[in-house]
Amino acid sequence: MSDAIKAATLEYATRLGDDSVVLGHRISEWVSYGPFLEEDIAYGNVALDYIGRARMFYTYAAELANDGRTEDDFAYMRSDREYRNLLLMEMPKGDFAYSQVRQLFADVYYTLVLPELLQSKDETLSAIAAKGIKETKYHLRRSRDWVLRLGDGTEESHKRTQKAVDALWGYTHEMFDMDETEQMLADAGIAVDVSKLRTAWHKMVSDILTEATLTVPEDGWAVRGGRTGYHTENLGHMLTEMQIVHRSHPGCQW
Amino acid sequence: MNEISLMPEEQYRRLQQRNAAEVKELWDLLDQVKDPEVPVLSIWDLGILRDVERDGDRILVTITPTYSGCPAMNTITDDVIAALKANGYDDVEVKTKLSPAWSSEWMSPEGRRKLRNYGIAPPEDAELDEDGLTPDAHAQCPHCGSRNTRRISEFGSTACKALFQCNDCNEPFDYFKKI
Numbered sequence: 001m002s003d004a005i006k007a008a009t010l011e012y013a014t015r016l017g018d019d020s021v022v023l024g025h026r027i028s029e030w031v032s033y034g035p036f037l038e039e040d041i042a043y044g045n046v047a048l049d050y051i052g053r054a055r056m057f058y059t060y061a062a063e064l065a066n067d068g069r070t071e072d073d074f075a076y077m078r079s080d081r082e083y084r085n086l087l088l089m090e091m092p093k094g095d096f097a098y099s100q101v102r103q104l105f106a107d108v109y110y111t112l113v114l115p116e117l118l119q120s121k122d123e124t125l126s127a128i129a130a131k132g133i134k135e136t137k138y139h140l141r142r143s144r145d146w147v148l149r150l151g152d153g154t155e156e157s158h159k160r161t162q163k164a165v166d167a168l169w170g171y172t173h174e175m176f177d178m179d180e181t182e183q184m185l186a187d188a189g190i191a192v193d194v195s196k197l198r199t200a201w202h203k204m205v206s207d208i209l210t211e212a213t214l215t216v217p218e219d220g221w222a223v224r225g226g227r228t229g230y231h232t233e234n235l236g237h238m239l240t241e242m243q244i245v246h247r248s249h250p251g252c253q254w
Numbered sequence: 255m256n257e258i259s260l261m262p263e264e265q266y267r268r269l270q271q272r273n274a275a276e277v278k279e280l281w282d283l284l285d286q287v288k289d290p291e292v293p294v295l296s297i298w299d300l301g302i303l304r305d306v307e308r309d310g311d312r313i314l315v316t317i318t319p320t321y322s323g324c325p326a327m328n329t330i331t332d333d334v335i336a337a338l339k340a341n342g343y344d345d346v347e348v349k350t351k352l353s354p355a356w357s358s359e360w361m362s363p364e365g366r367r368k369l370r371n372y373g374i375a376p377p378e379d380a381e382l383d384e385d386g387l388t389p390d391a392h393a394q395c396p397h398c399g400s401r402n403t404r405r406i407s408e409f410g411s412t413a414c415k416a417l418f419q420c421n422d423c424n425e426p427f428d429y430f431k432k433i
């Protein structure tokens with residue numbers, strides 16, 4: 001592996017780890033607040049899948065960095081400006097409809113991204129994708145079912161779900177941006193060229209929203225910045241909570 | 255010529271690997287290490303134990319996670335080291351290997367039986383739906399054997415299980431998902 005490819009792969013693994021840990025943490029905020037027991041457990045399970053995925057990406061990033069850092073340093077010792085996650089993942093959990101719509105957007109995204117990442121020439125990235133593919137099938141079935149049920153439900157649930165779709169839509173464009181780093185890796189057969197997945201994502205999401213009697217928003221506005229470390233104010237608050245124990249007790253083992 | 259095997263290919267390969275191993279006694283020893291979440295199954299039964307090698311005094315054990323977020327992996331690593339230490343092997347390294355991804359096909363036949371006796375329906379006790387996912391009904395009840403059952407929750411007490419209830423004996427039960 002050339003130094004340039006190695007540095008880019010480290011950056012890429014960190015980005016993917018950041019997406020997973022931030023979304024995993026947001027999902028975990030529902031634990032003990034679910035609408036009923038089974039749903040509460042489902043949230044815990046899905047959160048665990050994402051946090052597990054983050055651990056694998058970070059472990060690989062630490063291996064590439066080879067500077068003594070561990071997966072924990074990546075998760076707990078970086079500030080919001082150093083995080084590279086997509087903004088969609090860091091939005092606060094909102095109400096139940098908001099979280100399920102965000103989950104649908106993410107689940108459809110991973111349904112498209114992971115099979116591509118499986119083809120990566122980088123063996124570790126491919127192996128992490130292989131584990132995520134089956135899990136994502138279950139995630140998508142759940143978020144899809146919920147969006148159908150809420151969209152095509154009562155007047156109140158429909159209203160809230162449409163509001164969530166409209167509020168989150170502008171954060172989805174960033175998911176399909178490529179920058180120099182990812183383009184170089186995509187050309188080398190390592191990273192996924194996400195710009196090519198946009199049409200398929202739009203089609204899958206539109207079909208589900210339409211079936212749920214919801215309106216697919218126009219592409220009127222877009223917020224970007226996650227991949228360059230420019231986040232919404234929400235991430236800082238989230239990381240404060242996520243990192244406080246680790247930072248208060250450096251090196252603690254139990 | 256088509257051979258009809260009674261055992262899925264993956265299980266057969268694992269068994270061959272164990273039987274052909276130079277350190278067969280270490281495979282037997284590690285077959286005593288239980289999965290902390292399903293304590294009737296050993297890490298061999300579950301297919302988590304992937305390889306055991308000896309290099310001089312050094313023992314290298316390779317394990318694989320069932321699910322990405324399987325929280326049991328750290329405990330399993332500690333238990334493997336403790337089991338080997340208790341038998342005089344002090345120089346042990348446990349490596350986690352992700353590829354190829356774990357499949358419920360790797361579970362041993364004894365593992366499937368043990369699971370059923372423990373009250374958990376093993377993966378093959380349900381016909382998957384057209385998407386290859388857990389169906390919403392008809393997993394076989396491990397208590398009374400009825401197929402008249404329904405899924406209560408896709409996500410059970412751990413990531414690897416879904417929750418069902420039997421319509422005949424009314425007992426709820428876990429189904430070990432096929433992945």
Ligand SMILES: [Zn+2]
Pocket residue numbers: 395396397398399400420421422423424425
């Ligand atoms: Zn029964």
